[in-house]
Amino acid sequence: MNGYGGSILRVNLTKGEVTKEPTPADVARDFIGGRGFGIYFLFKEVPKGADPLGPKNKLIISSGPISGMLVPGGGKCDWTTKAPLTGGYASASMGGHFTAEMRYAGLDSIILEGISPKPVYLFIDDNKIELRDASDLWGKGTFAVEKQFKEKLGEEFQVAVIGPGGENLVPYACINHDYGRQAGRGGVGAVMGSKKVKAIVVHGAKSIPVADKDAYRKAGMALYKACKDAEGFKDWTRYGTTIVVSWCDEVGALPTRNFSAGSFEGGKNIYGPVMREKIVITDKACFGCPSPCGKYSRNKKYNSFVEGPEYETIGMMGSNLGIDDIEAVAQANLLCDELGVDSISTGNVIGWAMECYEKGIFTKADTDGLDLKFGNVEATFALIEKIARREGFGALLAEGVKRAAQKVGKGSEKFAIHVKGMEQSAYATHNATAMLLAYMTCDVGAHHNRAWAITYDLQVGRDKVVPEKVARVIWLQNFRPMFDVLGGCRLQWVELGIDRDLYVPALEAITGIHRTWEDLDKVGERIWNLTRLYWARENEGFGRAWDMPSPRFYEEAPTSGATKGQITKLEDVNKLLDMYYEQRGWTSDGLPKPETIEALGLKAVIG
Amino acid sequence: MPATLRLGASLRILIGGRDEYAVEPGRSVHETLVSLGIKPELVAMVSVNGEMQTKDYVVQEGDAVRLLAVVGGG
Ligand code: SF4
Numbered sequence: 001m002n003g004y005g006g007s008i009l010r011v012n013l014t015k016g017e018v019t020k021e022p023t024p025a026d027v028a029r030d031f032i033g034g035r036g037f038g039i040y041f042l043f044k045e046v047p048k049g050a051d052p053l054g055p056k057n058k059l060i061i062s063s064g065p066i067s068g069m070l071v072p073g074g075g076k077c078d079w080t081t082k083a084p085l086t087g088g089y090a091s092a093s094m095g096g097h098f099t100a101e102m103r104y105a106g107l108d109s110i111i112l113e114g115i116s117p118k119p120v121y122l123f124i125d126d127n128k129i130e131l132r133d134a135s136d137l138w139g140k141g142t143f144a145v146e147k148q149f150k151e152k153l154g155e156e157f158q159v160a161v162i163g164p165g166g167e168n169l170v171p172y173a174c175i176n177h178d179y180g181r182q183a184g185r186g187g188v189g190a191v192m193g194s195k196k197v198k199a200i201v202v203h204g205a206k207s208i209p210v211a212d213k214d215a216y217r218k219a220g221m222a223l224y225k226a227c228k229d230a231e232g233f234k235d236w237t238r239y240g241t242t243i244v245v246s247w248c249d250e251v252g253a254l255p256t257r258n259f260s261a262g263s264f265e266g267g268k269n270i271y272g273p274v275m276r277e278k279i280v281i282t283d284k285a286c287f288g289c290p291s292p293c294g295k296y297s298r299n300k301k302y303n304s305f306v307e308g309p310e311y312e313t314i315g316m317m318g319s320n321l322g323i324d325d326i327e328a329v330a331q332a333n334l335l336c337d338e339l340g341v342d343s344i345s346t347g348n349v350i351g352w353a354m355e356c357y358e359k360g361i362f363t364k365a366d367t368d369g370l371d372l373k374f375g376n377v378e379a380t381f382a383l384i385e386k387i388a389r390r391e392g393f394g395a396l397l398a399e400g401v402k403r404a405a406q407k408v409g410k411g412s413e414k415f416a417i418h419v420k421g422m423e424q425s426a427y428a429t430h431n432a433t434a435m436l437l438a439y440m441t442c443d444v445g446a447h448h449n450r451a452w453a454i455t456y457d458l459q460v461g462r463d464k465v466v467p468e469k470v471a472r473v474i475w476l477q478n479f480r481p482m483f484d485v486l487g488g489c490r491l492q493w494v495e496l497g498i499d500r501d502l503y504v505p506a507l508e509a510i511t512g513i514h515r516t517w518e519d520l521d522k523v524g525e526r527i528w529n530l531t532r533l534y535w536a537r538e539n540e541g542f543g544r545a546w547d548m549p550s551p552r553f554y555e556e557a558p559t560s561g562a563t564k565g566q567i568t569k570l571e572d573v574n575k576l577l578d579m580y581y582e583q584r585g586w587t588s589d590g591l592p593k594p595e596t597i598e599a600l601g602l603k604a605v606i607g
Numbered sequence: 608m609p610a611t612l613r614l615g616a617s618l619r620i621l622i623g624g625r626d627e628y629a630v631e632p633g634r635s636v637h638e639t640l641v642s643l644g645i646k647p648e649l650v651a652m653v654s655v656n657g658e659m660q661t662k663d664y665v666v667q668e669g670d671a672v673r674l675l676a677v678v679g680g681g
């Protein structure tokens with residue numbers, strides 16, 4: 001099959017067996033790859049009600065047809081599972097070089113099933129595939145393990161590894177790769193930990209069949225040229241996602257002290273240019289990327305090296321915790337990566353704990369003696385460690401912000417900033433209605449990468465609640481995650497603004513199938529609806545209530561910054577949902593209607 | 608000599624219109640944007656002759672000003 005490695009690798013950890021099967025052509029046709037494969041296999045193969053950390057859950061790692069190809073940013077793979085953080089759908093995208101090697105080993109997906117009786121790692125050297133003992137690696141940090149594999153096996157092996165966070169089943173544990181890239185959100189690392197898989201190492205030696213080599217080269221070169229010619233190419237490459245920090249601060253979108261405001265008085269100290277000057281030593285890219293957003297930093301203050309921090313971590317570990325020191329943020333980033341916990345969720349939950357402390361809900365008697373004032377760097381470092389190891393007070397925070405707030409009560413649920421149990425990422429949404437809706441309806445919980453619409457909010461009018469905004473969010477939700485289906489990076493389209501139509505001939509040359517963006521958007525819509533049906537299948541009573549944002553965004557206006565005094569009214573929150581459900585073809589409780597399911601060709605899939 | 612002001616693709620797509628303007632020096636980037644009918648808050652990054660500047664930067668003769676919007680947010 002052109003454009004595919006051709007095989008799905010099943011790893012039965014309970015029995016210690018690995019088997020290959022051909023990649024099903026009909027699934028490739030209807031779901032293409034990446035997160036399309038992920039939700040398809042999750043829905044079909046993981047039984048209803050499976051415990052996310054039990055043997056019946058699966059961890060599905062999928063590449064897409066542009067992964068490992070000469071298409072800008074073709075270094076992404078998708079990690080799908082039933083989320084321990086939310087009890088719903090999780091799909092985390094990981095950059096780096098893992099997916100390319102996986103494809104060269106002929107693998108379109110790797111499906112981890114069951115639970116190993118002892119710690120193992122999955123070794124893939126092209127056709128040689130084995131489960132090997134990892135008892136001596138268990139307990140180690142991610143960097144040490146990656147380094148050990150690289151030294152032992154060679155640089156050509158790519159490593160995806162969990163840290164203590166994943167081993168200790170922290171529901172927002174991540175998977176680390178390439179010394180600083182992550183499959184970050186939803187707890188994919190905890191699922192890998194529950195299966196007792198410390199790492200996957202992969203190297204491949206095959207080529208991927210393409211339908212038309214000349215057309216492929218031509219289309220690929222056109223894409224690279226468009227990136228290089230883009231007006232923002234130089235600036236974007238220089239600053240990466242940190243370019244956004246100052247602007248978010250300016251427009252009131254920079255999460256500050258547990259999202260109580262959107263502008264930070266210490267913001268200037270964590271802006272992109274400050275970071276570039278103080279700590280960045282070089283740029284770092286994923287496979288085949290012409291516009292490296294990764295920034296590699298030498299942190300003299302803490303005598304350490306780290307990839308990052310990027311925008312999300314600066315927001316969550318910086319302003320959201322009241323920390324205005326970029327070196328401290330970089331160190332917190334390093335600790336999260338080394339210990340294998342998602343820096344977004346970790347920053348969010350620590351922000352909540354700091355607010356509890358400020359309000360007197362926690363005292364030092366609760367926090368193992370830590371003075372949890374906003375801005376306390378040392379306490380932040382200590383908490384990251386405690387969370388990953390589930391030690392003392394860290395064990396509570398390791399539950400995730402929703403469950404921790406439910407346990408603690410005392411009104412703390414009101415400022416637990418999440419949707420569906422996933423901690424909100426680094427955009428404050430007090431008065432940005434399209435972005436708020438994007439978070440409310442995101443298919444994994446409060447994550448920004450499916451639809452991001454703050455600039456659109458500013459253009460249309462930030463408090464406007466109009467059908468065009470809803471349509472924009474839906475279009476973005478269908479279209480942007482298609483990059484996670486194709487196995488590529490969206491940032492070349494998103495930030496460099498290259499014409500998305502340039503991907504069409506590349507995809508056709510690789511797969512031999514002509515698909516316009518209209519066709520691809522339809523696939524995106526099919527996948528979006530299937531993820532929704534998955535949530536509904538797994539959670540009794542699932543519906544509108546699950547889409548509600550934190551009350552902070554409709555009850556408490558910030559008292560400072562660019563959004564001072566601004567808020568989204570609760571009636572507007574509901575209006576947004578009404579319009580969204582209607583435009584999606586869903587019921588007023590947010591469930592896909594039978595005719596929508598039928599029109600998207602999902603009837604046969606859901607059975 | 609006027610300065611040139613170029614809009615990155617993301618900004619151009621957002622607001623439509625031209626991708627390059629000749630502008631008179633002596634006014635801040637913020638004022639220049641307002642005079643062109645571009646909402647200043649849509650601009651996330653101002654680069655002048657390759658260096659990042661704020662919107663308070665006063666445009667000088669011959670400056671090459673590049674403006675970028677953020678449409679993706681990572
Ligand atoms: S833009 Fe960043 S995330 Fe995307 S491929 Fe390049 S380095 Fe990776």
